[in-house]
Amino acid sequence: MANSEIFDRTKDSNELVFPGTRLAVTEEFIAGPGTYSTDDYIYSSVAGLVIIDLGKHEITVMPKAKMSPIPKNNAIILGKVVNVSRQVITVSVFSIENKEIYPTYTMVIHISSVSREYLETIDEAICLGDVIRAKIIDSKTIPLQGSLISSQLGVIQSNCSICGAKLNKIGRNKLKCSSCSNIESRKTAIDFGSGHLGYKL
Ligand SMILES: [Zn+2]
Structure with missing residues (x-):
């Protein structure tokens, strides 16, 4: 499955990833459940959260619960x-x-x-x-x-629009690239970058 996403780093534990996201290189990790490997890289086969087992050098992706709620207003x-x-x-x-x-x-x-x-x-x-x-x-x-x-x-x-690395929040709606220091603006949620994806309003 070809993927144009730039691979800048091994994904972090608990990071949300999507089918086809590059997770790691096969030199460093074994592809566990929820992943597959081709051409020296390990990719996610599901949408879910990354789990890294450093003892086993295994990277897996835990899919979110499989239930399809009906869209409702204010959801x-x-x-x-x-x-x-x-x-x-x-x-x-x-x-x-x-x-x-x-x-x-x-x-x-x-x-x-x-x-x-x-x-x-x-x-x-x-x-x-x-x-x-x-x-x-x-x-x-x-x-x-x-x-x-x-x-x-x-x-x-x-991710940085120039180099593809992760952006970190440095001001209310200001983000800075962790790699090339490029500054970008976004309408961020208050907990941008926390890895906390769910929210009850
Ligand atoms: Zn950058």
């Missing part, structure tokens, strides 16, 4: 940003109310529902590949309509 979702246009972002929703869903739903979020602050363009606040926590504001439409307006909502994981 909290997790998703990955798969498209960014001038006015709208498109999100592949992989979890509703802390439960993994399959197949995924598609959600769109209009620029007016991204931030209370005025945005010239949406990419000041959200970029392709970001993992976000959002709220469903209209569950009756296809795609679902979402909002990021709340301090608990917004980007929760993001």
